[in-house]
Amino acid sequence: MDTSGLGGGAPSFELQQFLEQEKQKAMVNELVAKLTDSCWEKCMGTPGSKLSSGETACFSNCAQRFLETSQLILQKFERMQQG
């Protein structure tokens, strides 16, 4: 791909790779933000001086179960499309 002399033309391979990586990171950040948001509602009591062990476990379980649920529903939809 010739990028010389293209005013704002196709970005270089290096730049494309960088943008792809940043996109991936942004998606993970977004997922973490979303999970923290909804698990906060389920797990958080009155904010103390640190998270209680129960709260910590709840956040961790909540995040993992959310991902599991997501997988489950995805698989169900796939089966529904095939059936």
Add this chain to the structure above:
Amino acid sequence: MDAFSSPRPSSSGGPSNEEMMDQVRTQLAHAYAEEFFATVRDKCFAKCITKPGSSLSGSEASCVSRCVDRYIEATGVVSRAVLNASPR
């Protein structure tokens, strides 16, 4: 987004990749910080200011302070759970 909207086709080829990457990183970090602030504000307002009075009380203010710290801590816990759960 000056580097994108007005590329300079100079002999040096305009802004270098390094400059563009720095700009993207800065803007992403800024957007992330703004969104994080808005979320934490909403969560801690809901959690700590249950009956708005004529001014923020000392206990409300300290609740907000703890709440912000706990939200950051919770984000870390969730982040680790997500990274451990998705080795694929």
